Amino acid sequence: MTRRRRPAKAPLSRAAIIEATLTLISAQGTRAVTLRAVAAALETGPASLYAYFANRDDLLYAALDAVYERCPLPPAGLGGDWRVALAASLSGTIDALASYPGLGSVALGTVQLGPGAMRISEHLLMLMQLGGVPDETAVLALDLFALFVAASAVEHSAPMRAVGAGARRRQDLAQQVSQAYAEAAPERYPRLHALSGKLPDADEPARSRFAINTLINGITLA
Template structure:
């Protein structure tokens, strides 16, 4: 006696099809059997349906791959703490790790730039971090694509180890930062820009609070009258952005008959673009053209963007016993103002050996 036919209604109900389900199934096929096995027919078989049913949710295999790539990028962790380089490093490492979990997908990422929600979100995060690091808009725009390609390549080559990945990202970021900043060139400051210079000074002071120097961070910028004297004398220069608005400035005094950098400040939003160095280069050029032989400044010796930075540029410390009268007077004023709560000293650089650029 033949058994009665089993009704279709007796089968377990299938999960309703959706784009997300098709994409997740595609990833499972990719991870199990590799990209060669990833076909619409194979995904349909896994879902116990016909291949034609999938086209309601994905247009074709390339659309499936794009959806899979975007799904994986949705898992990328967006860091919230640390400076811009640390957050960029963690963001890139998270993207590499996410892609690296699906061997064939890293190759897909290296060959396309999908315009999807999470792919665009990753690019926006990278762009925001580059801008925070002081990279100008034009450079940041192409650097985003370069970093995306780096993520895809490192995901493919992740077996080479983390040390190489760390090194290559550092080299990439250093190269981007070294790209000449947009805006510029250095020009004389105008009297109607004095308020803007004071605002730059306030912003440049804010990072001091992060190293326990709140009194310095809260100190008022030079007065309008003091800055006007520099502007009138032709010894106040700015680095303008693409719209000709100042984003950094330098004022140069004359102390002991030699040029003295009274103040050089860069808006922190543009830190790392070597704008301060360009302003100092200009002051050095101005000084050389007048037959002067050295340039001086006073600075905090233990703040990374002060003394150590100037040492890298070529400045050296002046022993207190060797300070000429003018510099000694400036130091006395600084002591009276309470600045010696933190180590501070005079520095000089020989104009003849200054390296521009």
């Protein structure tokens, strides 16, 4: 039995580390994933990871790009309309990313230029060009889509939490919002107050559809 145990386990690699990281993120969320946990999953020590990644952020960016590399992108012909295909692409990307709670937040404040991210950009650009969106608009739209996808994935990956004076842990979110509006001072928040009994019962898919349609409709008018 050698001291190094090298013959007894697979050698480390970037891919293996990324895979272990994604598995842990999927199970526990990004925030709770430590280098120690990743290393333990690979039967090694956290210092070993530094031979492959500069730091924790570096590892998370790589994990993010791996997800971008594998999310489903429907063909251009879907639904016979570029908008349908674009909506499905955005939706699919959000869903894929949302499988890794909190990972989308890693992207905020960054422009991702790894192969996976560019794969998505290329695809979205193709669809927009197919729809006659001018390049100047399409490029700006890529930025906006990137932001939206990352942030939406965060919000879809775990139940939303209500935060504030009216937040009650015993109710579901819609009830909490409704109650907060009902309790809001009518003279300060008259419209929210008036809305409290009439909040639409939109579920998450409907909200997502609305948001995506808003973006797609919006870029065609920009």
